[in-house]
Amino acid sequence: MEFFRIKKDIPFMRHALVFNVISLLTFVLAVFFLTTRGLHLSVEFTGGTLVEVSYAEAPQLEPIRTALASSGYPDAQVQNFGSARDLLIRLPNREGMETARVSETVMNTLAQIGGPAPELRRVEFVGPQVGKELAADGSMALLLVIVGIMIYLALRFEWRFAVSAIIANLHDVIIILGFFAFFQWEFSLPVLAAVLAVLGYSVNESVVVFDRVRETFKKKRQMSTPAVLDHAITSTISRTVITHGSTQVMVLSMLLFGGETLYYFALALTIGICFGIYSSVLVASPLVMWLGVSREQFIKPKKEKEEAVV
Numbered sequence: 001m002e003f004f005r006i007k008k009d010i011p012f013m014r015h016a017l018v019f020n021v022i023s024l025l026t027f028v029l030a031v032f033f034l035t036t037r038g039l040h041l042s043v044e045f046t047g048g049t050l051v052e053v054s055y056a057e058a059p060q061l062e063p064i065r066t067a068l069a070s071s072g073y074p075d076a077q078v079q080n081f082g083s084a085r086d087l088l089i090r091l092p093n094r095e096g097m098e099t100a101r102v103s104e105t106v107m108n109t110l111a112q113i114g115g116p117a118p119e120l121r122r123v124e125f126v127g128p129q130v131g132k133e134l135a136a137d138g139s140m141a142l143l144l145v146i147v148g149i150m151i152y153l154a155l156r157f158e159w160r161f162a163v164s165a166i167i168a169n170l171h172d173v174i175i176i177l178g179f180f181a182f183f184q185w186e187f188s189l190p191v192l193a194a195v196l197a198v199l200g201y202s203v204n205e206s207v208v209v210f211d212r213v214r215e216t217f218k219k220k221r222q223m224s225t226p227a228v229l230d231h232a233i234t235s236t237i238s239r240t241v242i243t244h245g246s247t248q249v250m251v252l253s254m255l256l257f258g259g260e261t262l263y264y265f266a267l268a269l270t271i272g273i274c275f276g277i278y279s280s281v282l283v284a285s286p287l288v289m290w291l292g293v294s295r296e297q298f299i300k301p302k303k304e305k306e307e308a309v310v
Helices: 012-036 061-070 099-113 128-156 159-183 189-219 225-235 237-257 259-282 284-290
Strands: 048-054 077-081 083-092 119-126
Touching: 012 159, 012 225, 012 259, 012 284, 048 099, 061 077, 061 083, 061 099, 061 259, 077 259, 083 099, 099 119, 128 159, 128 189, 159 189, 159 259, 159 284, 189 225, 189 237, 189 259, 189 284, 225 237, 225 284, 237 259, 259 284
Parallel strands: none
Antiparallel strands: 048 083, 048 119, 077 083
């Protein structure tokens, strides 16, 4: 399905160097912020206390966050858990503070807000060692996804496409992490899930463009490599607008109306989708061209039958 069709190919490859210089500068800035500022890791990675409470009626979350911030927990995460009446409160570690004292402070703070007092359901302590294991498992998951994508693209297309797509996808991941490092947004497990989703989402766009490149090489043999890439990108623009536009509408609805629980998850997806479009089209394609992709790599030479010698 197409909303529109562009008859004349847009010369993207004519400006390939400019696009990649912009990408390189953005990538270097993201690495700089990651190195100097680092990520603001959540309780799942650093350790802390989880307190689950239940109310008789659904409470307002914002007054609870304000009260906990006044009690010395400005980084406290408050979200619904299971139902609107159940809350899960995540509190970062405090030196010299025992778990029992933390839960007691939280319950006293909630009781002072007003209304019916909540019921304490459970209190759990997440140690720093558990957080380190989660961080290591998350890094391993990211590495396995990258390796799997490289193997898939190398088998389906050619090694040049695999290398180009992985560089473009890592470009997206590093830029997302750079945004979170620069603004010191909280990096949690949902954000890690969003990063992994962006990897798969971005490679899907690259596969669509690469598939059209392979098809154009076979059908239009008079075209040069830059012309083939321009034609492949131009012919998939309508599909890109439909796919990414509809996805972005849903992500923006989560960002605007999903509350604090889904905010950073949706924010990471928003950044990833925007840069994923850019990298799949204007980073991966020029890299394929510079790595030396050609028509001969997709068209098998015809075997001439040897005449029998009498």
